[in-house]
Amino acid sequence: MNRTIALLCLAAAGATPAPAGEPAFDVTAYDVRIAPDFATQTVAGQTVIHFKSAAHGLKALSFSANALDVTASLSGEDMVGAEVQGDRRVFHLPRAMRKGETGRLTVSFKGKAPKGLVWTADTVYANYFTCDYMICDQDRPGDKAKIDVRITLPPGMEVIAPGRRIATSMTRGAQTTHWRSRRTLSGYLFGFAAGRFRRMDITDARIKLPVLAATSDSATVAQMFADTPRMLAFFEDRAGVRLPERAYTQVLVAGGEAQEAANHAIIGLDNIAPILENPHEDWVIAHELAHQWWGNAVTCADWSELWLNEGLTVFMVAAWKEQRWGRADYDRELELANKRWDAAKQQGFDVPLSWQGKYPSLRLKRAMAYAKAVVFLDLLRKELGEDAFWRGIKIYTRTHWDKTVRAQDLQHAFERSSKRDLASLFQTWVYGRM
Numbered sequence: 001m002n003r004t005i006a007l008l009c010l011a012a013a014g015a016t017p018a019p020a021g022e023p024a025f026d027v028t029a030y031d032v033r034i035a036p037d038f039a040t041q042t043v044a045g046q047t048v049i050h051f052k053s054a055a056h057g058l059k060a061l062s063f064s065a066n067a068l069d070v071t072a073s074l075s076g077e078d079m080v081g082a083e084v085q086g087d088r089r090v091f092h093l094p095r096a097m098r099k100g101e102t103g104r105l106t107v108s109f110k111g112k113a114p115k116g117l118v119w120t121a122d123t124v125y126a127n128y129f130t131c132d133y134m135i136c137d138q139d140r141p142g143d144k145a146k147i148d149v150r151i152t153l154p155p156g157m158e159v160i161a162p163g164r165r166i167a168t169s170m171t172r173g174a175q176t177t178h179w180r181s182r183r184t185l186s187g188y189l190f191g192f193a194a195g196r197f198r199r200m201d202i203t204d205a206r207i208k209l210p211v212l213a214a215t216s217d218s219a220t221v222a223q224m225f226a227d228t229p230r231m232l233a234f235f236e237d238r239a240g241v242r243l244p245e246r247a248y249t250q251v252l253v254a255g256g257e258a259q260e261a262a263n264h265a266i267i268g269l270d271n272i273a274p275i276l277e278n279p280h281e282d283w284v285i286a287h288e289l290a291h292q293w294w295g296n297a298v299t300c301a302d303w304s305e306l307w308l309n310e311g312l313t314v315f316m317v318a319a320w321k322e323q324r325w326g327r328a329d330y331d332r333e334l335e336l337a338n339k340r341w342d343a344a345k346q347q348g349f350d351v352p353l354s355w356q357g358k359y360p361s362l363r364l365k366r367a368m369a370y371a372k373a374v375v376f377l378d379l380l381r382k383e384l385g386e387d388a389f390w391r392g393i394k395i396y397t398r399t400h401w402d403k404t405v406r407a408q409d410l411q412h413a414f415e416r417s418s419k420r421d422l423a424s425l426f427q428t429w430v431y432g433r434m
């Protein structure tokens with residue numbers, strides 16, 4: 001099993017840091033229409049961005065840059081100048097806006113999304129770089145917003161997009177499905193998948209657990225994903241929160257994908273196939289599913305807190321394995337985390353978990369957010385004891401459900417559950433010594 005590929009599951013770790021000075025506006029909702037064209041592997045569409053100015057004299061809106069051709073207007077009236085400045089796409093407003101004023105930026109777009117979409121002749125899915133195929137902000141996970149997506153496709157194609165499917169219509173021989181998420185989401189979770197997938201249902205769970213398979217026969221798919229209902233039950237129990245969705249969809253594709261999205265995950269065959277030889281090799285299903293709680297619902301406020309998404313998720317996979325396969329599997333995950341952290345230290349690199357500096361490489365950032373974080377969580381578990389530790393996880397998850405978090409939120413949850421002052425422990429591991 002290639003555990004390096006495993007760690008690609010959230011390429012955010014390598015994303016450009018948020019620009020200096022946060023953009024002075026909040027997005028409240030995205031309304032997206034998109035039509036993927038399989039023949040040209042391009043997209044065309046429109047995003048209406050509902051936003052609120054957070055500053056007096058707001059003159060520009062900026063999002064992640066992408067390669068699309070765009071035209072934009074403000075609140076349906078004035079044309080807006082759009083340009084790419086470095087890694088940002090900036091829209092110059094025709095007039096300054098007051099603090100608290102709301103507006104609607106309508107952006108029409110078309111073109112190729114080189115990083116954001118992965119195509120075959122009859123399937124397409126978004127991977128981590130969602131702001132490559134629409135207008136959104138990859139670098140502001142803290143600006144969560146509701147989203148509506150209407151996807152227009154050739155008839156009969158399967159599709160999964162954020163939220164729930166609320167309508168399907170046919171126009172001029174094309175099928176449009178309308179999806180709506182009433183929960184707020186970070187931009188990197190705006191993925192979708194569409195195409196000629198084979199749909200299968202993994203049963204015996206509280207919610208539907210379909211698999212959309214682009215590869216493998218039905219019996220193999222059933223075998224690979226058979227444990228999903230147990231994992232769902234385990235994470236719901238540990239989190240103290242049931243997934244509010246009606247369904248969680250796993251999209252099985254060729255290659256080494258491992259990417260969580262709004263209410264689905266993209267799973268690469270290379271990552272899941274080892275489970276056929278050894279049922280203990282279940283990490284990719286568990287990891288992406290665990291993100292439905294830690295990452296998707298309880299989301300790091302900015303990428304300097306990536307460990308709150310990834311560290312908790314990797315830790316929860318170890319906890320799942322402990323329950324499913326026994327203590328030796330948990331110990332093995334911890335050993336692996338320690339090894340990765342050690343490798344970074346041997347290179348002379350070790351920083352506190354919520355470090356705000358620029359990482360020299362993606363590998364080193366992951367060594368902290370995915371590995372050192374797990375060692376820290378295991379240490380907290382030993383320090384606090386089973387009862388206080390798991391109650392702390394529940395308090396944290398319930399309190400911050402569908403919100404964004406910083407390390408202090410996790411610290412306070414564990415302090416509440418343990419009635420202990422954890423300031424010095426967090427100072428050492430998370431914030432850095434004063």
Ligand SMILES: [Zn+2]
Nearest residue numbers: 009010310313
């Ligand atoms: Zn992950």
